Amino acid sequence: MTAPLEQITTFVLPDHSGDILAAGVQALGFRDVKTLSPGRAVEAVSTAKDSADARAILAAAKITGDVCVQPVAGRRKTVLICDMDSTLIGQECIDELADFAGVKDRVSEITERAMRGEIGFEGALEERVSLLKGLPVSTLQRCFDERIRLNPGARTLAQTMATNGAKTLIVSGGFTFFSERVAAACGFFNHQANQLVDADGTLTGTVGYPILGREAKFDALIDICDGDPTRALAIGDGANDLAMIEAAGLGLAYYAKPAVAAAAHSAITCTDLRTALYFQGYSDVEFIED
The missing domain is CATH 3.40.50.1000 (HAD superfamily/HAD-like)
Structure with a gap:
């Protein structure tokens, strides 16, 4: 049986939020949180099924931002x-x-x-x-x-x-x-x-x-x-x-x-x-x- 591809979720906020974003994503159950832009963008190993699911998680936490869920492999496009x-x-x-x-x-x-x-x-x-x-x-x-x-x-x-x-x-x-x-x-x-x-x-x-x-x-x-x-x-x-x-x-x-x-x-x-x-x-x- 083929193992599922590891998914990664990226969260981007319209405004800088200090340390709230990284801490909030971790509190929502995501792991291995990495900061891409301090207070603005982080990525984490996904607990969401897809981008729509991740948006729902953000909305429930009253966080406004853009989000993307995708496989880790091949995410940097050529x-x-x-x-x-x-x-x-x-x-x-x-x-x-x-x-x-x-x-x-x-x-x-x-x-x-x-x-x-x-x-x-x-x-x-x-x-x-x-x-x-x-x-x-x-x-x-x-x-x-x-x-x-x-x-x-x-x-x-x-x-x-x-x-x-x-x-x-x-x-x-x-x-x-x-x-x-x-x-x-x-x-x-x-x-x-x-x-x-x-x-x-x-x-x-x-x-x-x-x-x-x-x-x-x-x-x-x-x-x-x-x-x-x-x-x-x-x-x-x-x-x-x-x-x-x-x-x-x-x-x-x-x-x-x-x-x-x-x-x-x-x-x-x-x-x-x-x-x-x-x-x-x-x-x-x-x-x-x-």
Whole structure:
């Protein structure tokens, strides 16, 4: 009979708690508690069955935090594949462009429905892009400079994993103009996204084909992992991230839509992207931050 794989639970709090976290985890019955970040993140040999069970244990103890239960073996991933909009950055680029075009309310409503999975992503993208027709191409750089901001921990996550030998890739249902710049800002090796079509200095209201959506993200995961997605950490927030999140060795929902959070292995709900490093067993002293 095969022995069960040893499980480890990682707890991450949104605020520093002194020694309360480590002591509290030990009091809850977890053993071999190790501090990853003083007062903020610890890991311990698991008494929880899965991440949902561990969250229930935290809730019963009135502790607010993010938690992940997984096998010890293979927890440090050699591939990082991330969504961009509302994951690595705090904005939806198409919504911000729509604001410059004076159609943000119309576009944002379509974006929200698509990210919840209520309407097909490809059709929703075409409809939204059509509303940008006539927008000067120069607006894209202005939008990036004035509106787009990295989410906390995005650069640290990418650089720390890359320094430790991981392949890093952004796969976005957004646009290459932005993914190229976000990849450079974070330190991702590569990026894939959709291409906005322009002519004579303005957007034509069309997008290049094929459209990068849910299946293309899954295909990118399989390709970068050489067919073994268990090697990967995948992070996203919307319905078009579901396939890659479910297939990855560690799939994380980041402040995600309900369907995505329910399907993911674990979720980041109250901390930042550095939590994805703690979940892999990295400690503060191993972080690459500049």
